[in-house]
Amino acid sequence: MSIIYIHYPYCLSKCPYCDFNSHVSETIDFTGLKQAYHNELEYFANNVIDKNITTIFFGGGTPSLMPTALVADILTQIHKLFSVNNNAEISLEANPTSVEAQKFQELKKIGVNRLSLGIQALNNDDLKFLGRKHDKNEAEIAIKMAQKYFDNFSFDLIYARPKQNLQDWLNELTLALKYQAPHMSLYQLTIEKGTKFYAQYQQQKFSLPDENLASNLFEATNSLMEKSGYVHYEVSNYAKAGFQCRHNLGYWQSQDYIGVGAGAHSRVFFKDKNLRQAIIMEHEPNNWIKKSISKKAGIQSIQEITKNELIEEFFLMGLRLESGVLASDFYQLTKLNFVEIFNQKKLNFLLENNFLKITKSADDTKIFIPKNQMILSQSIILKLIEAIEI
DSSP, rough: OHHHHEEEBBBBSSOOOOSSSOOOOSSOOHHHHHHHHHHHHHHHHHHBSSSEEEEEEEESSSSSSOOOHHHHHHHHHHHHHEEEEEEEEEEEEEEHHHHHHHTHHHHHHHTTTEEEEEEEOOSSHHHHTTTTTSHHHHHHHHHHHHHOOOOOEEEEESSSSSOOOOHHHHHHHHHHHTTTTSSEEEEEEEOTSHHHHHHHHHHOOOOOOOHHHHHHHHHHHHHHHTTTOOOOEEETTOOOOOOSSSHHHHHHTOOOOEEESSEEEEEEEEEEOOOOOEEOOOSSHHHHHHHHHOOOOSSEEEEEEHHHHHHHHHHHHHBBBTTTEHHHHHHHHHSSSSGBOHHHHHHHHHHHEEEEEEOOOOOOOEOOOOOEEEEEEEEHHHHHHTTTTO
C-alpha cells in the first residue's frame, strides 16, 4: 500500500514559526501548475511498484487557497493513474479565514473527506504573535463549518508559547475540546532555523517555557486529552477511536509515499531498482513547474536508500507512535530481525532504565517507548539508533 502527498506551495503570508516550503506570490501560473502536477503523477505511476493508494493528502503552503477545480482535477488524475481504495482517506489542509471556509462544502462534493484546520491558537493575542491571518471568532466559525460538512476533521493548536502558563493552556484546550473534533494535533512551539522566530529568539525578543514547564504542559495535555476520550497515538497527535490520521500513520509505519509538488519528498520502490528511492523535488515553485513540464518530473535529487538508512528511518518514524513498531513490519521492510541488530549492552541500558520496552507474543515482537517517557522520544530514538550494529 502507498500514500500520495500533493504539495501546494503558496500562502497568503509566511508565518514566523514556519519552516515548510511555503511562498507568497502575487501571481500564480495555474496552467503550468496543473500540467506539472499531471506530469509528476504520471512519472510516479509509470515507475513505482505499488500503485495501490490508501490515502491522499493535500498539504502546503495553504492548499485551501487552491481553486476547487484544480483539486478536483488532481483527484481525477490520481484515480486514472493509480488504484485508489474505495475507502481512501482524502485530506486537505485549510486555514480558517472566512473566504476559505466557504469552500468546505465544495471540497466535500469533489471527494475530500477529511479536513485539517490550522487553528494554532484560540486567543487573539497569540494568534497575532504567531502571524496568523484569522482571529479567534473566525477560528471557531471554521471549526463549526468543518463539523457541519465533515464527519472526519482535525485541527492544530500550538502550545508552550511565550508567557503561557499551565492554567492558561488548560483553559484554552478545554475550550477547544468543546467541539469534540475527531482528531487534534497539539504541538509544542519549536524554533526552527531559517524562520523569523529563529532570528527573534536569537535576539532574545521572546523566551519559551523552561524544560520543567514544558514537561508539565505535555503531561497535563495528555491527561486532559485522555480524560476527554482521545487516544494519544503519536507524540503530538490525539484521536477518537478509529479517527487516527491514516496518511500520517503511513509515514510513521514506513509505507511507500509519493510526494508531488515543489519541495515534496518521496520514499518509493521503483520497478527497476532493488533499493528504495529517496526523491526530492525542486524547492522553488516556478523552477519546479518549468522542470516538471520540460522533463516530466521536477526532480532536484534522487538517490538510493542504503540498508542502514532504511533501518534508521524505520525507528525514527515508528517509535513516535505510542504503539511502537513490530518485528514483522521491520522484517518485511529489511529482511532482518530487529532484536538481533543491536549492541546488547546499549539496548539493555535503555530497557533497564525504562526508556524502552520490548514485549513478545506468540505472533510478534514489539518495541515501544513507555507513555511516561514519550516527551523524551527524540533522545531515546537517537540512543537506540546509536546501538545498531549490522
